[in-house]
Amino acid sequence: MPSHRRTLLKVIILGDSGVGKTSLMNQYPLNLAIWDTAGQERFQSLGVAFYRGADCCVLVYDVNSLKSFDNLNNWREEFLIQASPSDPENFPFVVLGNKVDVDGGNSRVVSEKKARAWCASKGNIPYFETSAKEGVNVEEAFQCIAKNAQKSEEEEEIYLPDTIDVGSSSQPRSTGCEC
Template identity: 60%
Template sequence: MSLRRRTLLKVIVLGDSGVGKTSLMNQYVHKKFSQQYKATIGADFVTKELQIDDRLVTLQIWDTAGQERFQSLGVAFYRGADCCVLVYDVNVMKSFDTLENWHEEFLKQANPPDPRAFPFILLGNKIDIDGGNSRVVSEKKAKDWCASKGNIPYFETSAKEDYNVDAAFLCIAKAALANEHEQDIYFQGIPEAAVPENEQRGGCAC
């Protein structure tokens, strides 16, 4: 497995419409921000290559439509995912409230081998808006939710200001890589106990 020259890691970005999914991805991959992104219709992805330790990985980051009505399409797009990134807007309570739904829906549709161990990451985006004054979801509230989901790593970001975006995606890549590693072992029939789960979580050191 380690002899593979390149590893493809599939990452799915989910969250309500307008929380900044496309912007985060474009900031990370193209180092650009635009106020004029169009609402994503259907799905699309961008790729980025990066080196993690001694491994060259290709991150394939999937962008999907944010409206709930399109969730049923997920089946086609979520399969084979290595990591799921949940995004909410710290200025919009509803986008935080629906995280539960996105989390649940993803697991239902992607149907990973071990749902409890599947890596998620939470991003609270748009912290730049109004100097933080219009914020309605506190950092503590977000972290509490992450803790309730098995210590999901949490990042506060601004796609517009390019704040914390690289760090967040590096963590995402590491989580995906760890998960991929775990899955390889899983498919080889080696007992799960061989993978220290806690260490994997801690790998992000967020």
């Protein structure tokens, strides 16, 4: 059975301006198509073309900014509306709490516990605390992102059989993180 697969995975990285999205992206030199809003968050609705076809969505906030954390809901909802994934309940997201290095952690306002609780409430989204500046947990986070994006892409794989059996049903899918 021949299959047609894309060789490039599309990862969308979203979050408020200044949370470190570009810095995180630049720390991880893997061959992913990572689409960064490049500080244009003021255009909240970035358009369907930006989001469509994504294999994973990374939500980034600054652990020193409650507002950037509170806005994760908006970014997640905006992505689901614009991308219209076929199975929104199981679409792979990863959350990164960035800038853990700032001020030796003394200016932190969002606890790891609070962030993990939010991720659990959204279907057990994988969570990593990172420092793009110092490279803390960036490799591990992007390994998980790449794994989830690849898993998502494989589940969307299109098979072109020689004959079509209209009586077969599709198997249930799971996109749980095993990172």
